[in-house]
Amino acid sequence: MGGMAEDSILEIFNRHVKRNGVFKNRDALSPHYIPSNLPYREEQVKELSETVAPILSGRKPENVFIYGKTGTGKTVVTRYVLKRLGEFAKEREIPVNTVYINCRIHNTRSSVFIKIGRELLPDDNFLGLSTAYIYERILGKVREADIRLMVVLDEIDKLKGISETVYALNRANDELEKGSISIIGISNVLTLKDSLDPRTKSTLCQREMIFPPYNAEGLRKILEDRAKEGFREGAVSDGAIALAAAYAARQSGDARYALQLLLRAGDIAEEEGASAVTEEHVEKAKERVEEDIILEMIEALPEQEQILLLAMAKLVLAKKGQKTLGSGEVVITSGEAYEAYSKLARELGKDPVSDRWFREYISELAMYGILNVVQAGKGFRGNTRIIKLLFSPVKIADVLQRVLVA
DNA sequence: CATCCACGGGAAACCTTGGGCG
DNA sequence: CGCCCAAGGTTTCCCGTGGATG
Structure with a gap:
C-alpha cells in the first residue's frame, strides 16, 4: 500500500465530493423509484384504480391477479395506485391500510403473516408465535379498527403454499363483520395460474390484468422522464436514451433493463469524468448490465x-x-x-x-x-x-x- | 483392435406430497 | 389426527454408443 494506492483512493473519494457528475438524483433511475406519472400504463393505472376504489365506500375490492413479463410495470403501477389510494384515504380519514410483500423475501405463509402483523401492529413482536395466533391478532386488529386491508403479494410464484396463504387471507372476510382483506397477486410466470388448484384460482383471479411489454417508443418516453429527474440538465444525450430504449425493446420490452442500462451508462460516464452520457457509454453499460443479470441469475440458481x-x-x-x-x-x-x-x-x-x-x-x-x-x-x-x-x-x-x- | 473417456437414454430406487381412510 | 398408499418427481445405476489413442 504505497503512494499509488493512496492516490487512487483520493481520486475516488474526490469524485464523490465534487458533485458535478452527471447525476442529479441517481435514485430516480432505480427500479424501486415510483415516478409521478407512468407513461404508456395509463390504461392499467385506470383499471386498477377502478378495481380498488370500492374500498373507499366500505366495500371489499375484488382480488386481483396481475400478470406480465419482467419490466412491464406491474409492481410500479400497483405501488403507485396504492400510494395514491393511501394518500386519498388518509386525507379523508378512511381506515385503509396497504401492505406490500415481496414473496421472494417473505416466501412462506408465516413470514407473510408476520409482515402483515408488523404493519398493522408495529409495537407487537410476532417472532416465535404460531401462525394461527398471528392470524387471530391480525383479524382482531382489522375488526377493532374497521380496517380495509390491501395485501400485495409480489412475485407470488415464489411463495411456498400459495393456496394456504390466499385461502387464509380470503377466509378472513367471512369471519369479519367489520373491515376487509383484499389480495393483489403479481407474477411474471404465466403458467402459475394453471398450477393453482381451482378454488385458489377462482379466489385469487376474481379479476385479472395482463401487462403487455413496452414498445421502443414507450421505453424512450420512460427513459426521458426518468432522465429528467435523475440527470443534470443536458447531462444525457438524446442519442444515448434512444439507444438504451432500442436495446431494451429488443430485450422483450423490459423497462427495468432500460433503466439499468441508463443508470450504468451514467456510472461509466462519471467514472470517466465525462460531462454527459453518450451512446458509447450506453454501449459499454450493456456489457456491465448483462453481467449484472447473469450474476443475479447465478445467485438464484439451485x-x-x-x-x-x-x-x-x-x-x-x-x-x-x-x-x-x-x-x-x-x-x-x-x-x-x-x-x-x-x-x-x-x-x-x-x-x-x-x-x-x-x-x-x-x-x-x-x-x-x-x-x-x-x-x-x-x-x-x-x-x-x-x-x-x-x-x-x-x-x-x-x-x-x-x-x-x- | 483393445482401451479409455465421456455422452446420454432408460430402468430402477429413492424421496416427497397429498389424499383417503380408519 | 395419524397412518398408509398412490402418484409424481428426482437421482442414481446401468449400459450401449462414439470418438480418439496406442
Whole structure:
C-alpha cells in the first residue's frame, strides 16, 4: 500500500465530493423509484384504480391477479395506485391500510403473516408465535379498527403454499363483520395460474390484468422522464436514451433493463469524468448490465449448480497460465470438472450428485448461456468435451463464495 | 483392435406430497 | 389426527454408443 494506492483512493473519494457528475438524483433511475406519472400504463393505472376504489365506500375490492413479463410495470403501477389510494384515504380519514410483500423475501405463509402483523401492529413482536395466533391478532386488529386491508403479494410464484396463504387471507372476510382483506397477486410466470388448484384460482383471479411489454417508443418516453429527474440538465444525450430504449425493446420490452442500462451508462460516464452520457457509454453499460443479470441469475440458481460453478471458477483461476489451448484459454474437461465439483461439495458438507446428474447440470447451465461446451477433438481421449465459463471467474467466485458460505 | 473417456437414454430406487381412510 | 398408499418427481445405476489413442 504505497503512494499509488493512496492516490487512487483520493481520486475516488474526490469524485464523490465534487458533485458535478452527471447525476442529479441517481435514485430516480432505480427500479424501486415510483415516478409521478407512468407513461404508456395509463390504461392499467385506470383499471386498477377502478378495481380498488370500492374500498373507499366500505366495500371489499375484488382480488386481483396481475400478470406480465419482467419490466412491464406491474409492481410500479400497483405501488403507485396504492400510494395514491393511501394518500386519498388518509386525507379523508378512511381506515385503509396497504401492505406490500415481496414473496421472494417473505416466501412462506408465516413470514407473510408476520409482515402483515408488523404493519398493522408495529409495537407487537410476532417472532416465535404460531401462525394461527398471528392470524387471530391480525383479524382482531382489522375488526377493532374497521380496517380495509390491501395485501400485495409480489412475485407470488415464489411463495411456498400459495393456496394456504390466499385461502387464509380470503377466509378472513367471512369471519369479519367489520373491515376487509383484499389480495393483489403479481407474477411474471404465466403458467402459475394453471398450477393453482381451482378454488385458489377462482379466489385469487376474481379479476385479472395482463401487462403487455413496452414498445421502443414507450421505453424512450420512460427513459426521458426518468432522465429528467435523475440527470443534470443536458447531462444525457438524446442519442444515448434512444439507444438504451432500442436495446431494451429488443430485450422483450423490459423497462427495468432500460433503466439499468441508463443508470450504468451514467456510472461509466462519471467514472470517466465525462460531462454527459453518450451512446458509447450506453454501449459499454450493456456489457456491465448483462453481467449484472447473469450474476443475479447465478445467485438464484439451485445450490448444487452454484457449487458446480464455484468449482469451475476456482479451477479456471488455479489453472491460469498452465494447460492452455492455442488461444491461451484455460481448458477444462468434464472429468476434471466433476472431480473438482465433488471435492468442493464435500468440503461444503454437501453430498455431490452422480456424474450422470452432473452432466445434466452442465447442459442446463450451457442452456442458460453461463457455460459453453464443445467437443474436444484431437489431443484428448475419445468423446471428451471441454467446458468454458462465459463470464469472469473472479466475479463468479466472488458472488458464490458469499452466497454459499452463508 | 483393445482401451479409455465421456455422452446420454432408460430402468430402477429413492424421496416427497397429498389424499383417503380408519 | 395419524397412518398408509398412490402418484409424481428426482437421482442414481446401468449400459450401449462414439470418438480418439496406442
